[in-house]
Amino acid sequence: MEEKAASDNPQKTFTCQLCSLTSPFTYYGQKPPNTRAIVLLEECFITKDPFSPDREKFLVLGSICSLCGTYVCVGSDCSLFYTKRFCMQCVNKHLDQFPHQIQVELAKKKQSAKAAVS
Ligand SMILES: [Zn+2]
Ligand SMILES: [Zn+2]
Numbered sequence: 001m002e003e004k005a006a007s008d009n010p011q012k013t014f015t016c017q018l019c020s021l022t023s024p025f026t027y028y029g030q031k032p033p034n035t036r037a038i039v040l041l042e043e044c045f046i047t048k049d050p051f052s053p054d055r056e057k058f059l060v061l062g063s064i065c066s067l068c069g070t071y072v073c074v075g076s077d078c079s080l081f082y083t084k085r086f087c088m089q090c091v092n093k094h095l096d097q098f099p100h101q102i103q104v105e106l107a108k109k110k111q112s113a114k115a116a117v118s
Helices: 088-093 100-117
Strands: 012-015 022-025 027-029 044-048 058-064 071-073 079-082 084-087
Touching (some): 012 071, 079 088, 079 100, 084 088
Antiparallel strands (some): 012 022, 044 058, 058 071
8 A cells, every 4th residue: 555645645536448538536426525416326536627616516527337347437439327337348248238229329429430530
């Protein structure tokens, strides 16, 4: 373990294990501090919105895949929230277990991604 001084440092870092997005976060959980009556649907990594003077504003950086425990950002390329957080690897693995509408949306996204490349 690190010495105690290091653990007092409030600067913690979240890293998405799929796209390597890295950002410091201030809180992990379902109830961001300094907010009134906000309870998130899932435990997430949260940081204060650096562009807003409103201290109740915050950004959700990412969360943890409920199936495999991978740290994923909330970007639509990395994870999907459907009752729980799923990383895209698990979504693709278990796609047949998601509702048809989600399968259609993902298929559309894949198509548009291909179109953007070509
Ligand atoms: Zn990501
Ligand atoms: Zn996963």
